[in-house]
Amino acid sequence: MRTVQSGASLHDATVVLDDRAILRAVTVVVGPGLTLVRGPNGSGKTTLLRALAGLVPLARGDRRVSGDVLYIGHRPMLLRGLTARENLEFFARFRGGDTRGIDGALRAWGVGEDMDRPVEHLSAGERRRAALARVETERVPLLLLDEPFADLDEAGANRLRQAIARARDDGRTVVIATHAHPELDELAMAQIAIDEGTATAA
Amino acid sequence: MIAAYRIALVARRELRAERRQPDGVVAAVTFIAVLVLLESLVVGPQVARDAGVAAALFWLALAFATILATMRSFDRELEDDALEGVVALPGGRDALFGGKVLSLTIVLVLVAVVGGALSLVLLNLSVALPLHLLLVVLLGVLALPAIVVVDVVLALRLRARAALVPILALPVLVPQLVAATRGTSAALSGDAVGALSWAGLLFAFAVVYTVIGLTIVPAAIE
Numbered sequence: 142m143r144t145v146q147s148g149a150s151l152h153d154a155t156v157v158l159d160d161r162a163i164l165r166a167v168t169v170v171v172g173p174g175l176t177l178v179r180g181p182n183g184s185g186k187t188t189l190l191r192a193l194a195g196l197v198p199l200a201r202g203d204r205r206v207s208g209d210v211l212y213i214g215h216r217p218m219l220l221r222g223l224t225a226r227e228n229l230e231f232f233a234r235f236r237g238g239d240t241r242g243i244d245g246a247l248r249a250w251g252v253g254e255d256m257d258r259p260v261e262h263l264s265a266g267e268r269r270r271a272a273l274a275r276v277e278t279e280r281v282p283l284l285l286l287d288e289p290f291a292d293l294d295e296a297g298a299n300r301l302r303q304a305i306a307r308a309r310d311d312g313r314t315v316v317i318a319t320h321a322h323p324e325l326d327e328l329a330m331a332q333i334a335i336d337e338g339t340a341t342a343a
Numbered sequence: 344m345i346a347a348y349r350i351a352l353v354a355r356r357e358l359r360a361e362r363r364q365p366d367g368v369v370a371a372v373t374f375i376a377v378l379v380l381l382e383s384l385v386v387g388p389q390v391a392r393d394a395g396v397a398a399a400l401f402w403l404a405l406a407f408a409t410i411l412a413t414m415r416s417f418d419r420e421l422e423d424d425a426l427e428g429v430v431a432l433p434g435g436r437d438a439l440f441g442g443k444v445l446s447l448t449i450v451l452v453l454v455a456v457v458g459g460a461l462s463l464v465l466l467n468l469s470v471a472l473p474l475h476l477l478l479v480v481l482l483g484v485l486a487l488p489a490i491v492v493v494d495v496v497l498a499l500r501l502r503a504r505a506a507l508v509p510i511l512a513l514p515v516l517v518p519q520l521v522a523a524t525r526g527t528s529a530a531l532s533g534d535a536v537g538a539l540s541w542a543g544l545l546f547a548f549a550v551v552y553t554v555i556g557l558t559i560v561p562a563a564i565e
Contacts, residue, residue: 194431198565209433218428221419222360231356235349235432259363260423268423 148172148314149193149210149283154202156188156338163188165338166202171283171316174330175309178318178340185338186318187215190285193316208282209236215287217272221261225252225271228260233278246274250300265292273297276304284308284315290322302328346441349434353442354449360419361450367415368450371408375458378404379465392466398527401462402483402520408454409487410508413447413495421499430564440492440560444553447488455484471533479530479538482545483523489552490515496563519548 148171156164163185171193178186191197194212195204219228229243247256250270252263260268269292276284290298306328308315317325326332334341361367382400383391390396420426429435459480463470470476494511498504526541 196427196431210431212427212431214424214427216424218424218431220356220360220425220428221422222362222364223356227356227359231352232428232432235352235429235435235438237345 149204149206149316151189151192151199152203152205154192154204155200156192156197157200158188158197162200163338164192164340167192167335167338167340168202169193169333169340169342171314171331171333173309173312173314175305175315175317175325175328176331176333177325177329178316178333178335179320180318180335181320184335185340186320186335187287188338189333189335189340190214190287190316190318193283194285206283209279210283210285211275211279211281212285213272213275213287213289215291217260217268219260219268219272222259224257225260225263225268225274226256229271229275229278232275236279236281238279240278243274243278246277247271249277250274251296266294266297269293270297270300273301273304276308282313284313286315286317288319289317290319346434346437349438350441350445353429353438354445357416357442357446358449361416361446364419367412368454370415371412371451371454372457372461374408374411375401375404375454376461376465379458379462383466388466392468394468394528394531395524397462397466397468398531399520399524401459401527402523405451405455405458405484406487406513406516406520407509408458409447409451409491410495410512412450412454413443413488413491414505414508416443416447417495417499426499436561436564437557439564440496440556443492444488444556447492448485451484451487452481455480468531470531472530472535472538475535475538475542476527476530479523479526479542479545482542482549483519483526486519486523486545486549486552487516489549489556490519493552493556493559493563496560519545519552522548 150170152168154164154167178189180186194210225247230240233240247253252267252271255263255267289301305315429439491512494508498507501507522541522544526538529537
């Protein structure tokens with residue numbers, strides 16, 4: 142078995158939700174660099190990422206993670222009633238991190254003018270950009286991004302590709318679940334193909 | 344120390360959101376005011392002004408107000424999966440319960456003070472022992488959110504949670520509601536020893552409910 146230096150792994154992991162096995166005896170190891178999780182809709186990509194993040198209980202198998210995890214799911218995970226800036230400050234402070242880079246990160250992601258508006262007044266794309274700015278404001282070693290290109294326009298998608306490349310170059314472990322965006326193949330060190338809950342190295 | 348800091352962060356996040364979207368507080372205060380008005384209309388002003396009846400109605404209203412405010416708080420968390428954002432943080436599961444209980448306690452103290460003042464004015468009640476009453480109300484409020492947060496978390500992914508949460512919470516809250524009602528009634532009618540005895544019991548309930556919540560909620564969230 143490979144020793145995980147910085148990253149995460151699932152060993153023989155089975156996840157059962159609503160009496161249905163979503164992941165079946167999956168063993169995956171992700172390390173520094175970009176790993177893509179590919180598969181059709183309903184194949185178990187989201188559950189694989191959630192299992193790595195520790196957000197779903199494993200019916201069998203185990204999960205090992207070194208370091209903190211940043212998981213950004215299908216939805217932006219920002220609390221309504223708070224501004225984009227306040228949401229990001231909360232996350233950064235919770236991790237004991239610095240909040241000084243938040244304004245700059247939100248500006249870089251194109252949410253600068255709207256950073257002090259409650260997030261429910263932002264468009265879906267702006268909320269997604271604000272959520273993705275966490276990649277730069279929370280310097281955690283493991284990033285798990287589930288369909289991060291959803292709701293982004295071309296400029297946002299370019300910004301995200303730059304952020305992914307930078308995180309990869311910084312030696313962080315980045316795992317992205319997507320069924321599209323073949324251009325990411327060039328950046329990826331590894332790919333995991335998943336179908337009907339069974340994962341294989343692609 | 345870090346745990347306390349994280350609990351404070353979750354509570355502050357909650358209070359900020361509540362300040363901008365005060366639907367929970369407004370609904371709770373309105374609920375208490377309407378109930379007090381209806382009570383005096385239905386049973387007549389003489390019965391409504393009885394210390395035991397007024398106290399019982401106030402605490403029942405506050406129990407339902409707690410359920411309203413807690414469910415509103417978690418409904419907000421479910422929009423855009425904000426709850427998952429906290430749970431995915433290191434120590435997030437543990438801080439969530441403490442933060443929610445702390446923020447809801449602050450909100451409910453506000454609701455209890457405004458609702459209590461409305462009750463006193465609308466029913467033209469006189470308070471024999473104001474400091475004792477304040478102590479009973481504070482300790483009574485302290486016990487409410489802990490158990491309601493546990494029930495809301497247990498019913499979080501159920502479609503029928505609006506019906507299920509009161510069914511789960513109210514039987515557990517009965518001893519606390521009895522103690523709070525008796526303590527309030529004693530403070531209103533000038534029984535200092537009775538008020539202090541019930542206040543002690545309310546403190547014990549608050550401790551027990553909080554320990555139950557701290558034990559159950561992190562596992563229930565998973």
